[in-house]
Amino acid sequence: MKILLKNITENLMNYEGSIECDNLINNGDEIDFIEPMKFIGTLKKGMDFVEISGKVISKFTTNCHLCGEKTEKELEFEIFETYRREPGEEEYPLVGDEIDFDDMILENFRLNLPVKILCKDDCKGICTKCGKNLNVEKCNCSNIEKTNPAFDVLNKLIK
Ligand SMILES: [Zn+2]
Ligand SMILES: [Zn+2]
Incomplete structure (x- = not known):
């Protein structure tokens, strides 16, 4: 996104x-x-x-942090930036007779990305024992350690 000052x-x-x-x-x-x-x-x-000043709308695919499946996301964020001939702190230099906003917008995009991107808020992730995607199927593993008999009781309650 470029614009001539005139x-x-x-x-x-x-x-x-x-x-x-680019991705x-x-x-x-990986953000595509x-x-x-x-x-x-x-x-x-x-x-x-x-x-x-305004908002940026982006659409991309990436892999869910919990289950690893490709997921499609939309991210909207606000930007407010200043380009100046003699830029102050946190300002961008205004050079020549044209501004190219792309790098600045990409930088803002990175800053606004959530640290953990999930396919859905309640993604169940992958079983650490058998590797099944728990959104798709249940497995018979228990993720609760069985060494303490108290956990067995808990297990039964949960089922
Ligand atoms: Zn997921
Ligand atoms: Zn399992």
């Missing part, structure tokens, strides 16, 4: 764009974008700065 024709202008991004690895998770991310918001131009 095309920001108003002090505050509505702006929409899309961000083509990426985030903390070991299903479609370009979308930006909807505003650009504000001053003498030596441009502010971008």
